[in-house]
Structure formats: C-alpha cells, structure tokens
Amino acid sequence: MKNVIDPFISLIYWPSAGGFGSNTNILETNIINSSVVLSVLIYFGKGVCASCILSNLLDNRKQKILETNRKAKELCKGAIDQLEKARACLRNVEMIADEIQVKGNSQIEREKEDLLNTASENLEQLEDPKNETIYSEQQRAFDQIRQQVSRQALRRAIGTLNSRLNTELHLRTIDHNIGLLRTMMNTND
Known part of the structure; x- marks a missing residue:
C-alpha cells in the first residue's frame, strides 16, 4: 500500500523540489499519469460515472457500426438487384442481337436471290437482241x-x-x- 501512496506523496513534495525533472521509473510515471487523469475526471465529472461515459461512447460506436453495417447490406442488396437487372437487360440485348442477325442473314439471302433473278432476267433480255442481231447478220450474209x-x-x-x-x-x-x-x-x- 505504501507503493500506491508514495507517488501521491511525491506529488505533494514535487513543487518544493525546485523545478521540473524527469522520472525514469516507468511504473511511477504510469501511476502518476493515471492519477492525474483520474483526478481530472473526478473534478470535471462530479458525479458522472466514468464507466457510464465509456458505456455511452461504446454504445454510440456500436450503433454507428450497426448502422454502417445495415447501410452496407442495403447497398449490397441494391447492387445485387442492379446486377440482376443488368443481366436481364444483357439477355434481352443478346436475344435482340440474335434476332437482328437472323433477320439480317435472311434479308441478305433474299437480296442475293433477287439479285440473281434480276441478273438472269437481264441476261435473257440481252440474249433476245443478241440472237436477233446474230439472225439478221446471218440473213444478210446469206443474201x-x-x-x-x-x-x-x-x-x-x-x-x-x-x-x-x-x-x-x-x-x-x-x-x-x-x-x-x-x-x-x-x-x-
């Protein structure tokens, strides 16, 4: 018990020592610091329980952590919902792209067939004058x-x-x- 009281006694005699000095004993300095903090708390707290303040601080911190956790869960759920919507949108876009590709391929085939038919008709139309020209040249040669x-x-x-x-x-x-x-x-x- 004497060890606990000695720092307080030395605190009393300290100003009469003639100035400030450094104390290299770790145990004594921790006790001094603790006693100063405790004295300040008692003086300014005046009836407020330190454990109540600490308990309130911890409760506030706990509430902030819980609120942050709740918000994070909500954000995560929102992100998951947005991801699902984006995936659904991607599936729709892929289906539309496939439809466009199929329609494009069928349109290309139709246009290809139309072009071949038109070319065939043009060839037939060119064949008639060619044949007529050949026939008239033959007739002229015969004449x-x-x-x-x-x-x-x-x-x-x-x-x-x-x-x-x-x-x-x-x-x-x-x-x-x-x-x-x-x-x-x-x-x-």
Missing part, C-alpha cells in the same frame, strides 16, 4: 452469198450462151420470145 452465187451463175450462163449462141440460134430465140409475148398479150386482153 450476199445468194447475190454472189446468182451473179456467178448469170455470168456463167451468159458466157455459155455467148460461146454456144450463133446468129441463127439467136434469131430463133428472139422469134420464140416474141411469140411468147404475143400470146401473153392476147390472153390479157
């Missing part, structure tokens, strides 16, 4: 060949007639043709 053949035949015939025709045969042919002309004139009248 030219016929004219050349008939000219050659006429030249040969004239050449043959000139080589075989003498004056007497020539006169007989003229008389025969004149007779044919008279007969034709008489039948027309």
Whole structure:
C-alpha cells in the first residue's frame, strides 16, 4: 500500500523540489499519469460515472457500426438487384442481337436471290437482241452469198450462151420470145 501512496506523496513534495525533472521509473510515471487523469475526471465529472461515459461512447460506436453495417447490406442488396437487372437487360440485348442477325442473314439471302433473278432476267433480255442481231447478220450474209452465187451463175450462163449462141440460134430465140409475148398479150386482153 505504501507503493500506491508514495507517488501521491511525491506529488505533494514535487513543487518544493525546485523545478521540473524527469522520472525514469516507468511504473511511477504510469501511476502518476493515471492519477492525474483520474483526478481530472473526478473534478470535471462530479458525479458522472466514468464507466457510464465509456458505456455511452461504446454504445454510440456500436450503433454507428450497426448502422454502417445495415447501410452496407442495403447497398449490397441494391447492387445485387442492379446486377440482376443488368443481366436481364444483357439477355434481352443478346436475344435482340440474335434476332437482328437472323433477320439480317435472311434479308441478305433474299437480296442475293433477287439479285440473281434480276441478273438472269437481264441476261435473257440481252440474249433476245443478241440472237436477233446474230439472225439478221446471218440473213444478210446469206443474201450476199445468194447475190454472189446468182451473179456467178448469170455470168456463167451468159458466157455459155455467148460461146454456144450463133446468129441463127439467136434469131430463133428472139422469134420464140416474141411469140411468147404475143400470146401473153392476147390472153390479157
């Protein structure tokens, strides 16, 4: 008990020691500090229980921790709800994207078929004039060949007639043709 009272006694005699000094004894300094804090609490507290203050501080801290925990749980629940909404939205967007892709592919196929059909029709339309042009060129070539053949035949015939025709045969042919002309004139009248 003497050890507990000694620091208080030394506190009383301390100002008469002539100034401030340092105390290197850890046990004595802790006791001095504790006694100063306790004295201040008793003086300013005057009937307020230190354990009540500490209990109130701890209760306030506990309430703040519980409130923070509750808010954190609410935020977590809200975040989970938002995550679920975002996932649902993502699923909807993926379904819409799949539909768009399917529609796009089918539209591409339709347009491809339409383009092929149009190209086929255009080819057919170009075939008709081409065939007509080929046919007309063939007819013109045939006509030219016929004219050349008939000219050659006429030249040969004239050449043959000139080589075989003498004056007497020539006169007989003229008389025969004149007779044919008279007969034709008489039948027309």
